[in-house]
Amino acid sequence: MLEISQKDILDSLHRDNPWWAQNYTPRSTEYRLKRAQFAPFAKLVLDWNVRRSAILMGPRRVGKTVMLRQLIDWVLSAGFPGTNILFVSVDTPLYSGMPLERLLSFFAEQTGHDPKQRRLVIFDEIQYLKDWEVHLKVLTDQRPNTRFIASGSAAAALKLKSQESGAGRFTDFFLPPLTFAEFLAFRQCEDKLIEENRNAQKITYTAKDINALNTEFIHYLNFGGYPEAVLNKSIQSDVKRFLGRDIIDKVLLRDLPSLYGIQDIQELNRLFTKIAYHSGREVSLDKLAQSSGIVKNTITKYLDYLEAAFLIVRVRRVDDTGKTFKRMRSFKVYLTNPSMRSALFAPVQDGDEHMGAMAETAVFSQWFHADVLSNIHFAQWKKGRSTFEVDLVKVDSAELRPSWACEVKWSDHYAGNRARELKGLIEIAKKNSDIEMPVSATTKTMACETSIDGINIQHFPCALYCYQIGKEIAAFDGLGGFQFS
Numbered sequence: 001m002l003e004i005s006q007k008d009i010l011d012s013l014h015r016d017n018p019w020w021a022q023n024y025t026p027r028s029t030e031y032r033l034k035r036a037q038f039a040p041f042a043k044l045v046l047d048w049n050v051r052r053s054a055i056l057m058g059p060r061r062v063g064k065t066v067m068l069r070q071l072i073d074w075v076l077s078a079g080f081p082g083t084n085i086l087f088v089s090v091d092t093p094l095y096s097g098m099p100l101e102r103l104l105s106f107f108a109e110q111t112g113h114d115p116k117q118r119r120l121v122i123f124d125e126i127q128y129l130k131d132w133e134v135h136l137k138v139l140t141d142q143r144p145n146t147r148f149i150a151s152g153s154a155a156a157a158l159k160l161k162s163q164e165s166g167a168g169r170f171t172d173f174f175l176p177p178l179t180f181a182e183f184l185a186f187r188q189c190e191d192k193l194i195e196e197n198r199n200a201q202k203i204t205y206t207a208k209d210i211n212a213l214n215t216e217f218i219h220y221l222n223f224g225g226y227p228e229a230v231l232n233k234s235i236q237s238d239v240k241r242f243l244g245r246d247i248i249d250k251v252l253l254r255d256l257p258s259l260y261g262i263q264d265i266q267e268l269n270r271l272f273t274k275i276a277y278h279s280g281r282e283v284s285l286d287k288l289a290q291s292s293g294i295v296k297n298t299i300t301k302y303l304d305y306l307e308a309a310f311l312i313v314r315v316r317r318v319d320d321t322g323k324t325f326k327r328m329r330s331f332k333v334y335l336t337n338p339s340m341r342s343a344l345f346a347p348v349q350d351g352d353e354h355m356g357a358m359a360e361t362a363v364f365s366q367w368f369h370a371d372v373l374s375n376i377h378f379a380q381w382k383k384g385r386s387t388f389e390v391d392l393v394k395v396d397s398a399e400l401r402p403s404w405a406c407e408v409k410w411s412d413h414y415a416g417n418r419a420r421e422l423k424g425l426i427e428i429a430k431k432n433s434d435i436e437m438p439v440s441a442t443t444k445t446m447a448c449e450t451s452i453d454g455i456n457i458q459h460f461p462c463a464l465y466c467y468q469i470g471k472e473i474a475a476f477d478g479l480g481g482f483q484f485s
Contacts, residue, residue: 004094012094013106019072019082020111026076033227034070035063036182036470041173042071045147048118051169053140056151058175059310059336060247063227064151067175068122071149075120083111084119090132091125100135119146126150133170140169153255176310176369177225177337179470180362180463184216186230194467205471207464210445214350217463221358222347225337225365243343248272248311256305267294271302275312275333276344280357280364282317282378284330303333310336313368318393319381320431322401332378338362359462360391360408363442366469367392379405379428388424402432407441408462415443415459419450422457429455440465 018024045054056064068087076082086107088095095103100123108115126132132150140148184190193213195206207213223229223239226247235242252269256262271292275283285296292299306312315332318324335341338361342348348358367376375397379390396403407414407425414422422441429439430453439455442462450457460468 009094009098010106010110012092013086013088013103013110016087016089016092017082017085019076019085021082024076024082026073033186033231035067035175035227036179037173037175038067038070041067041175042074044171044173045071045120045149046075048145048147051140051144052171053136053148053150053169055170055172056149056175057172059177060153060250061226061228061243062175062177064153064175065124066227068124068149068151072120072122080120081113083113084117086119086121087124088122089124091128096128097130100129100132100139104139115143116145119143120149121146122149122151125152127152137169153250177339177365178220178227178230179366179369179473180217180220180224180466181470183220183224183230184467186227187216187219189216194464205464205468206447207461210461210464213461213463213467214444217362217466218348218350220466221338221362222342223339225339229339239339239342239347240344243339248340248343251309251311256309260305262305267292267298268302268305271299272306272311273344275306276335276341278333278357279335279338279341280332280360282330282332282380286329311340312336313364313373315364316377318377318379318395318402320379320383320388320402320428322377322379322393322395324377334361334364336368337365356408356410359410359442362466363406363408363462363469364392366466366473369470370473379424383427386423388427390424390428393428401435402428402437403435404437405429405439406465407439409442410444410462412443412446414441415446415448416450419457419459420452422452425457426452426455 014020041054041056056068058064072085072087075085086104088103104121107121113119123132123136126136129135136148136150139146178186181190184193193208193216195208197204197206223236223243226243229235229239229243252272253265256268257265262268271288271294274292285299288294288299289296294302303312303314307314313334313336315334316324317330338358341354341358348354364376367373372394375395377393377395379388379393379402381388390405391408392406394403394405395401405425405428407422419441420426425439425441429437438458440458440460442465443459445461446459447461447464448459450459
């Protein structure tokens with residue numbers, strides 16, 4: 001068998017690590033736009049008091065590799081020696097099957113640094129190395145002064161193996177698609193469209209031009225989850241070609257089959273397509289089985305796979321007291337990013353029949369960035385002959401009862417006197433009146449407050465509501481005077 005030349009391997013390492021050269025200058029402006037998660041991620045991986053490796057995971061094309069490059073440039077600018085930084089893209093054919101230990105040996109030999117010094121080592125696309133989690137755990141234990149970061153697009157595999165083999169040694173960090181707030185920042189129109197209002201209690205936001213904000217919101221629905229699409233007009237003009245093939249097809253046709261040994265890829269693809277088309281709708285295993293011809297046990301497995309790959313999220317049903325049902329006969333399924341629907345079908349436009357469902361998907365996807373996601377449900381219950389529903393209900397994990405509720409609408413119809421038609425929202429507020437549970441409903445353009453039977457309902461434009469959620473959840477704090485020693 002022909003062996004790969006060591007010279008070729010070393011040449012590749014030098015190309016990927018230009019900061020080993022003495023005359024290297026950090027690219028302070030090349031990666032100017034940073035994700036909101038950059039600051040907390042940097043603080044996590046540069047905490048030398050905790051001996052753990054970070055596993056950076058997330059869907060394809062959300063900016064993981066760019067954020068790693070930004071981290072390198074940032075630490076270099078702060079004085080960290082370039083000879084103590086290693087970046088390796090493990091999917092490079094030259095490194096195929098190469099143990100991580102050998103790559104570290106090449107690193108030390110080529111730069112001449114002391115391996116006992118503090119080092120930053122990044123293994124990108126690590127899922128392409130068999131048993132990576134075992135090797136990384138050993139390295140984490142043996143090298144307390146080296147901070148290891150592993151990342152990859154096959155998020156399902158990373159999460160599974162990180163939890164199974166890296167307990168106590170790995171810390172998972174999830175990088176989700178862009179929030180609407182990040183989208184506006186990347187588009188450099190945030191200040192033009194949003195007015196920030198500060199007082200002693202909290203920060204609130206108003207729209208300077210709600211029609212212009214709604215135009216940007218529809219752009220967000222169509223391509224706004226992916227940084228590359230936001231910055232590249234060619235991708236925006238043909239979302240289906242660039243995003244559909246590069247993101248969804250690779251996950252469905254390559255990642256999931258290779259990870260889970262799925263045999264009938266077309267069957268999985270048909271199920272996902274059906275779910276994506278009806279994002280935000282309530283479904284049941286029985287109805288999915290009838291419409292798809294797939295047995296329920298197989299559907300359950302497929303849903304598990306799609307959720308592990310961060311393509312969908314299942315949302316459990318609760319009643320008006322916040323109690324879940326023993327058997328999850330019906331549930332809602334959301335795309336984790338509304339842009340995926342455009343990549344599969346066609347861009348949504350204002351007035352389309354799917355606009356309401358996509359607006360609801362967008363609102364829910366903002367919560368996908370938050371730790372409270374597991375406490376967000378939809379409510380449905382019966383009272384007499386009537387059935388009531390509420391789109392979003394947060395259940396307090398300590399009290400086990402609703403703490404707030406929101407009905408998502410892309411219409412001004414339900415604001416003002418017509419708010420009485422929001423029957424589910426009013427009923428759940430009455431049921432929990434002893435805690436004065438805040439309730440809200442989104443609109444298309446109106447911002448107001450209405451009172452129905454003693455229940456105050458806050459109305460916000462849907463686009464502004466999405467912006468505020470993303471702004472509150474994401475950590476926009478800077479790194480300040482963070483130290484490496």
